[in-house]
Each structure stands twice: as C-alpha cells, then as structure tokens.
Amino acid sequence: MQILDTPEAMRSLSESWRREGRLIGFVPTMGALHEGHLSLVRMAREECDKLFASIFVNPLQFEARDDLERYERPFDRDSRLLRETGCDALFAPSVEAMYGAPASGEGRLVQTFVEVKEFGEILEGAVRPGHFRGVATIVAKLFNIGVPHRAYFGEKDYQQLKVIEQMVRDLFFDVEIVPGPTVREKDGLALSSRNARLSPGERKAAAVLFRALRKGATLVESGERDAARLVEAMRAVCETQPLVEVQYVAVVDARTLEPLTELVGGRPARALIAASVGGIHLIDNITL
C-alpha cells in the first residue's frame, strides 16, 4: 500500500490508474478506524479495481476545539488495518496541504467553502453549526484530488450521506456515492470512534439509542403512522437511562430529511436520534 501525503502525489497516482482504465474506489475517513470503516473498505475492494482511503482529521468540521484535540490519531494501527483490508493507497495529508499554510504572510486557514443549505442546517447541523459545511468542503477537495469513480459513506452518519449525495448532484461531481450499512456492537450500539471515550457505565447506557430506534421501527411494523407518537415513544425509551441526554429524535422523509407528521405509503421514512452521553456526542438512525 502506498502512503501519500501531498495532493499532487495522490492526484498523479489517480491519473495513472485512470489512464489504465481502472475503476477507482475511495473511502474517506478521519482515522481511528473500526469495523464500520473496514466494512466500507471491504465493500469497495469487491467492487473496484483500485482503492484508496484517506485519513484526515478535518478541523473545519469540529465546532469544539476540545473535541478536535481529543480525536484519536492511531496512525500506525490505522494504516496497518487499511493495508490488511486491501487498500492500494492511503492519502494522509497535513492540514496545511488541504487548507493552505496560514503561517505564510498572506495565508488564511480557509477561504472557499461548500455549503449544502437546508440539509446542512437541520438536525445535526443545528446541534453542530458549521459541521456539514466542513464536511462538504473537505469532501469536495478530496474528490477533486483523488477523482474516484465511487466513494463509500456509512449510513450511520445518515445526514452526512444525504448532504454528500446532494452536493454531488448539485455540483455535478462525477462520483457515485455508495452507502454502507451501519455496523453495531452485540447490544446494538453503532460503532463510532467516539465510543472509546465512554466510561463503562456510559458505554452500557449508550445502547439505549438503538433500543429506542428499534422501538420506533417495531411500532411502525404494528401499524403506527403518527410521527409525534413515534418520537414520543423513542424518547421515552431513552429517558430510562439518566446518563443519556437526548438532543433530538426525529422522524423524517428518508430522501429530503423533511420532518414528517405522518408516515404514508411510498414515502420512505427514517428515524434519527442524537444524544450526549457523558459529554460524548452519539448519533444513530434506522429505516422505518
């Protein structure tokens, strides 16, 4: 596996693959890899001729400096996992390479932003202002550098997936976005790099998020169509855990993320949930 740390080197590798007519897959990550990331890498490995991943902890998508600084960066372990899972290349640039060097006389950290309106301002976007602007901006940069045919995003970050799909459609990026299913612990907790920061008690309590989502899905299966009652029932499940502070529970149109008042046939719905557990921000979602 080649490790590349400059946009120029990554672009030139991708160009050489394109000249050979290879189908190029891409899995963007912030490192601190877990089975959720690796399942995307495996899916991409099956579908593509050449495959690169990126590791870049993107400062622009962190609203809290503290969260950014505490974000784990186990680079050697991550790059070993990617190599073992079959990546051909790892793109791991510096902040300076991606955003310009603010040290140089006329530099500034960032100047150009990609903003996905509406999608970027609701739910997670309301809890974390600027977050999706950071996500869309870095993904646009990565797409233009690595020029993949396909890019893989986990459904665990469902709103992020919708933001990226919308950006690709609106800006005509020639990239197919492939969603990958959420990978879970035995008790249902969605894998997240942030789970490692939970205390044993918080870790146990955090499983209530998925129990709440399953409660919603079960109610829908048994005929419930009223979104407010679904939200209420899911909230009630979460409230059995005092360590879990719910930020939002929402029942939305699965494509547009518009809040629904009622579930109707032919309009796919999704339940989204976010909570703070011991100060750690966790999210999850489920098809209804």
Next chain:
Amino acid sequence: MQILDTPEAMRSLSESWRREGRLIGFVPTMGALHEGHLSLVRMAREECDKLFASIFVNPLQFEARDDLERYERPFDRDSRLLRETGCDALFAPSVEAMYGAPASGEGRLVQTFVEVKEFGEILEGAVRPGHFRGVATIVAKLFNIGVPHRAYFGEKDYQQLKVIEQMVRDLFFDVEIVPGPTVREKDGLALSSRNARLSPGERKAAAVLFRALRKGATLVESGERDAARLVEAMRAVCETQPLVEVQYVAVVDARTLEPLTELVGGRPARALIAASVGGIHLIDNITL
C-alpha cells in the same frame, strides 16, 4: 460546432475528447457576446486541441430580478459568432438542468453553494451581495460537467478572476485559469454586454472610468505611492461627469485584493473602479 443542452451530453463529449488525449479549453459566458469574449475564444483556440464555450445566464449571480430579465439573449447571433471563431462545442443548458427543477414536488432552486469568503464580500461583493457566490457555484458546476484543462476569464472582471483562481486553488480543481486582457472601445470604455443599454450621452460619459484609471497609472509612473491620493485623483476625474455615479475606487494588492495604503516595490497593485451610469452597473480596472 455541436450545441449541447444537457450536462450529460456535455460530459460525455468531454470524456470522449479526454480519451483521445486532447487538451480541452473552456470559455464560460452569459452570451450577448462581444469582442472581449471572442478574444478569449481566439486565445483558447490557439492553445487547445478542443474548445467549448458555455452560454448560461446564471440567475444566482444577479441580485436584481430586473437586471436578470433585461439581460440580452441573442442566441442565434452568439452561436454563429462562436462557430465562426472556431469553437468545437457550445454548452447552453436550461436553468432547470443546472439547478434542478423547482416545479417537481420536492424541488428547490438551489441547495449547494460554493462561497469564496473575503474575496467574495469586498468591493463588487459588497455592492452586489451574493454575486460571487453565484459565480463560484456556477463555475464549479461547469468545471465538473465539462472537465476542461484550461478555462479562460477576462481581466475586465478582475475580482471574478481572483475569486475563481482562489476557488480552484482551495478546492483543488484540476483546471488552469488563463486570464485574457480587457478589450476596449476606441475611447477606452471596456467592452461589456451592458454597454448596449447606455443612452448616447451615458455612453460618452462612461469613458471617464478608463480615463480615471489611466490618471491613476500615470500618477504612479511619475512617482506617486500614496493610495489615498491616487483614489482621490481617480475620483476627481470621474466627478467631471455628472451622469457617472461612482460606487467605489480602490487601490488593492493585485493578488489578495487587500486595500493598500502605500504602493511598495515587489507588491503588484491594481486599481479597481465601479460606477452606476444611468442605472447601469459598469466596472473596470488597471495595473498600477
């Protein structure tokens, strides 16, 4: 010359050129072509193997609906001129094709924006809020659709040129931006599609913009280094024409557009000017 009206057709043509190893040039326009546009087309024709132009009156970069509606659209004349000047293809999409169809149930006019901060908010950006967001967004779309190697922009719209250069750098578009010199009438007035809307008296008065800029350049040649005095002298020239209402006169760093207080060796400077003449917005600029 092929005329294409869908992003899919344009992309597929560009892909076929790339497969043949052709160097692709691109001249984006809003139509209502004049010698300024055609000089860019000629330059591109010399330098590239294959050449496409676009005609798209971009609603997102007009702040006034009135200005948008009055914008001339002489399509047959424009396409004849492009053909005669050697374009291989003309991309002329509908608003719906570029921004999605707001008529469809869940549509909205635009959702994803590209914003070049700072550059986009000063000078023209202050006079026309949202203008450069519209420019950057449409150019990002056009670059992703036509995937040119080189794109040609007139220096007459100097700030626009800097906004695009910055966007290309920041988002890592693999496109070389080539500036073309301003083309002028005999009396110095910079060619603009808007000039046609001036009354004969306004047309004559409008030439004062370039006289003012030349006054600035002459003063610098004779040793003036104080930006405030340069601005004052250029304003004074404009004020000899009561039909010309100055919006701004600025002396800025030619690369960063930062206002200068003093001209110093090794820091290229540019004078920019904007005025309303009979309600028509005109801009011009010169190297100092």
